[in-house]
Amino acid sequence: MWERLAKAAMNYTRPFGRPPKSRAGMRRFMDPRGRLKGVRLDGARVLGLAAGGGWDPVIFAKLGAETTVFDISPTQLQTVRHLAARQRVKLRLVRGNMKDLSVFKDASFDVVWHCHSLVFIDDAVRVLKEVGRVLAPGGTYLLSTMHPTTLRLYGTYKDGGWRPKISYFTDKPVPYVSEWDMTWTLGNKKLVAPTIEFGHRFETIVNGMVAGGMVVDGIWEFSPGPPEPDAEPGSEAHLDLLFPAFIEVRGKKPVPGAFAADRRPAARPAVAAKGTSRRRAR
Numbered sequence: 001m002w003e004r005l006a007k008a009a010m011n012y013t014r015p016f017g018r019p020p021k022s023r024a025g026m027r028r029f030m031d032p033r034g035r036l037k038g039v040r041l042d043g044a045r046v047l048g049l050a051a052g053g054g055w056d057p058v059i060f061a062k063l064g065a066e067t068t069v070f071d072i073s074p075t076q077l078q079t080v081r082h083l084a085a086r087q088r089v090k091l092r093l094v095r096g097n098m099k100d101l102s103v104f105k106d107a108s109f110d111v112v113w114h115c116h117s118l119v120f121i122d123d124a125v126r127v128l129k130e131v132g133r134v135l136a137p138g139g140t141y142l143l144s145t146m147h148p149t150t151l152r153l154y155g156t157y158k159d160g161g162w163r164p165k166i167s168y169f170t171d172k173p174v175p176y177v178s179e180w181d182m183t184w185t186l187g188n189k190k191l192v193a194p195t196i197e198f199g200h201r202f203e204t205i206v207n208g209m210v211a212g213g214m215v216v217d218g219i220w221e222f223s224p225g226p227p228e229p230d231a232e233p234g235s236e237a238h239l240d241l242l243f244p245a246f247i248e249v250r251g252k253k254p255v256p257g258a259f260a261a262d263r264r265p266a267a268r269p270a271v272a273a274k275g276t277s278r279r280r281a282r
């Protein structure tokens, strides 16, 4: 599906807009909500996970990062290769499925940047564990993906209400309810591309990151603005007013001994005073 979308030059498959020239401007362009604020990029090893087709990897490289782009779609990678050549920056491009990052050694990246693609994965925990493995201690992971509640609602407005296509607790792909639902639009262009999409729950994401050895240090829910108060009932803009379209979750891989509990010496068993007895705790 991503080959189909990329060949038709739909959203997320072309470097849209033009980043400013200043370092601060480039950072704002790539990371408008400042989720990587304070994270050093110059000299950092950055993995753009499923980051083909757009500006982000090229901007990381312009900011001095040693940048690798990993994506399943050859056309998405080709688009970044051409952009990098035009912008005179070097990137490493790797094709593969993000469920298997075995091509990368443990702790080989300081930043993993993962925009809008976990939704295409059935086994999110497997990906998150792989991310945790390749992230170096002290490293930062930034994930953005579809909001799990809102994804279940698109295209379902009827008789004044929205109704989920599947329950929040069902971890299956979210079904399509109409051709409109699986049609991507860009200006006048329309393309039917039924990508298989999963609305991974917060519980899955947070626990998956923890299983990957990360701590979660930020969660955000948002709709792409600006809000349209007069949006037509049933439209995406209307749903965006009621529920957030996207989530962002940031993780850090702690350096060994980062937590006070790690530094405390192991507690010695208390020695009971002679002649006393204690009830066993249940």
Ligand SMILES: C[S@@+](CC[C@H](N)C(=O)[O-])C[C@H]1O[C@@H](n2cnc3c(N)ncnc32)[C@H](O)[C@@H]1O
Pocket (backbone or CB within 6 Å): 002, 012, 013, 049, 050, 051, 052, 053, 054, 070, 071, 072, 073, 076, 096, 097, 098, 099, 115, 116, 117, 120, 121
């Ligand atoms: C919405 S686009 C994101 C593109 C770019 N990161 C951006 O933000 O503009 C999703 C990307 O995920 C890639 N992708 C989808 N499934 C993948 C998988 N299983 N492994 C690796 N990449 C995948 C697609 O080829 C596509 O480039």
